Amino acid sequence: MSKDLTSFFKENYKNKNLYFDEYMDNCLYSKFGFFNTEVVRSSKEGDFLTSPEVSEYFGLIIANFINEKINDGDILEVGAGTGSLAEEIVKHVDKNLYLLESSKTALANLKNKKFQAEEKLEKFSDKNIDIIYMNELLDNVPCAIGVNKDDKWYEKIINTNKEKFEYDLAEIREENYEWIKKYNLQPMEGIELEIQLNSEKLLNSFIDIFNPKYFLIFDYGYEYKDRDKKPYASLIRTYKEHHLSSEPLELPGETDITYDVNFTFVEKYFESKGYKVELMLQTNFLDKYGFENIYKKLKQNYQKFSDIEKLKIKSQLVGLEAIHNERGLGGFYTLVAEKI
Ligand SMILES: C[S@@+](CC[C@H](N)C(=O)[O-])C[C@H]1O[C@@H](n2cnc3c(N)ncnc32)[C@H](O)[C@@H]1O
Structure with missing residues (x-):
């Protein structure tokens, strides 16, 4: 895989700049990309585990949110994975x-499961979508990298000639320069900036087509005011088989390239589009929409049932605790945007 992508980059970018977002896009979503190989990556057999893979109650709690917010209208999940x-x-x-799912492998699997799933958003343009939700999607949307030197912004490119x-x-x-200015992201000494213009464009396409009442977004990330507390120049990293992997340029197409989402940008984006935004930790979102009841009921059942049932409930409790724990998945951000 890696060899195909390496020669693709070498041939196509001999005489033109290969910007990081183009590199990341090809590494993840091209024919030879990470998300288009045999396994669905966000699964136990794959490379990373996400909240819905860890606990079925993540879905129940989101369902509580949906049922509270809308009576009619349809729902769209973006980046549905397994x-x-x-x-x-x-x-x-x-x-x-x-x-909506852009990985061909994952899409085929979703269609097998009889879901109404598509790669292209336009296929759903006649639907009346009121809520769009996504889990760990924005961190996989290709970003560019800004570097500030002597008060001037540059972009990282990849030299493929060596x-x-x-x-x-x-x-x-x-x-990209306009994007940095628009969100007033001031340079910080020794820190690179992940430029999320492609995320902005993706969110624009949802609003242009559906103008939904709500967005519900879960992801790992940070607020820009806290950026200097993270001890890394770059927030971009790679994963392979459930472990942190190599430098992003080393194994093109063989690792998941991802980064922490700048929720200050996402928040400002939705405000500029006429949405009221609530930003909280995932743990707080779960608390707000029913965690405690579910947890209590499971605990009570654990006392009541026999050994085999107990094992099952124990594993459900462990999953639920994992998505709630602030030092784990519960420490992710949840953003709720409501059209006003
Ligand atoms: C990290 S996985 C998360 C999967 C799932 N949401 C979960 O929580 O387990 C990201 C998924 O988003 C998909 N994806 C990335 N960009 C997309 C886009 N623009 N539209 C639809 N799906 C996208 C990827 O193919 C991948 O399956």
Whole structure:
């Protein structure tokens, strides 16, 4: 895999800049990309475990949110992965659920499971979508990298002409510079900036087509005011088989390239589009929409039932605790945007 992508980059970017977002896009979503190989990556057999894979109650709690917020209208999940979350949501919500998934492997699997799933958003343009939700999607949307030197912004590019790929700096593209200014992201000494213009474009396409009442977004991330507390120059990292992996340029197509989402940008984005935004930790979202009741009931059942049942309930309790624990998945951010 890696060899195919390496020669693709070498041939196509001999005489033009390869910006990091283009590199990341190809590494994840091209024919030879990470998300288009045999396994669905967000599964036990894959490379990382997400909240819906860890606990079925993540879906139940999101269903509680949906049922509280809307009476009619349909729902769209973006980046549905294995479909575990969707499977739980449809058990508890009596509305049409549509899935968007750009990985061909994952899409085929979702269609096998009889979901209404598509790769292209336009396929759903006649639907009346009131809630769009996504878990661990934005951290996989290709970003560019801004570097500030002597008060001037540059962009990281990848030099593919040497034996090993290397970073270089180039003049920043105008729209990326505008993005930094728009969100007033001041440079910080020794810190690179993940430029999430592609996320903005993706969110724009949802609003343009559906103008939904709600967005519900879960992901790992940070607020820009706290950026300097993170001890890394770059927030970009890679995963392979459930472990942190190599430097992003080392194994193109073989690792998941991801980064912490800048929730200050996401918050400002939705406010600028006429949404009221609530930003909280995942643990607080779970508390707000029913964690305590579910947890108590499981504990009571644990006391009541026999050995085999006990084992099952124990594993459900462990999963529920894992998505709630602030030092783990519970420490992720949840953003609720409501159209005003
Ligand atoms: C980290 S996985 C998370 C999967 C699932 N949401 C979960 O929580 O287990 C990200 C998923 O988003 C998909 N994806 C990335 N960009 C997308 C886009 N623009 N539209 C639809 N799906 C996308 C990827 O193919 C991948 O399956």
